[in-house]
Amino acid sequence: MKMQHGDRKIAKDEVISFVLKEVMKEKVVVESQSELVFLVNRRLSKADNAYSVSAQRLRMIAVKTPYIRVTVETREGKQPEKCPVCLHALKKRKMKNLRGKRIVYGYICLRCGFKAEGTSTLPRKYVFTYLHAEKRKSHK
Numbered sequence: 774m775k776m777q778h779g780d781r782k783i784a785k786d787e788v789i790s791f792v793l794k795e796v797m798k799e800k801v802v803v804e805s806q807s808e809l810v811f812l813v814n815r816r817l818s819k820a821d822n823a824y825s826v827s828a829q830r831l832r833m834i835a836v837k838t839p840y841i842r843v844t845v846e847t848r849e850g851k852q853p854e855k856c857p858v859c860l861h862a863l864k865k866r867k868m869k870n871l872r873g874k875r876i877v878y879g880y881i882c883l884r885c886g887f888k889a890e891g892t893s894t895l896p897r898k899y900v901f902t903y904l905h906a907e908k909r910k911s912h913k
């Protein structure tokens with residue numbers, strides 16, 4: 774029996790993670806977050822019409838899913854605070870300059886490993902890569 778109500782249902786993380794992996798196995802590289810959201814939602818809706826996932830939630834799940842790498846192209850921001858990939862607080866990267874003074878030269882996210890030179894921390898474009906692709910056997 775099918776449940777009948779108008780609300781969008783929230784798919785569990787594991788379900789999204791599974792569908793995400795299926796999509797990434799086929800595509801290997803997806804160079805747009807909106808494209809990935811579209812592909813995952815299309816597949817989710819095949820399983821159950823009411824399921825859908827938001828872009829931000831999908832990216833968070835992608836960060837935690839093994840064999841999927843999320844990289845971000847960034848642009849300059851004024852006050853780097855949050856990681857553009859996982860929204861965790863950023864830590865300053867410091868080094869000594871020629872006069873021996875410690876200066877901030879970039880930022881790092883201790884949760885997902887995002888690194889920025891200078892204040893280039895505003896997301897411009899997300900790229901998703903399936904990391905098992907290179908291990909596929911070729912038929913030579």
Ligand SMILES: [Zn+2]
Nearest residue numbers: 856859882885
């Ligand atoms: Zn992060």
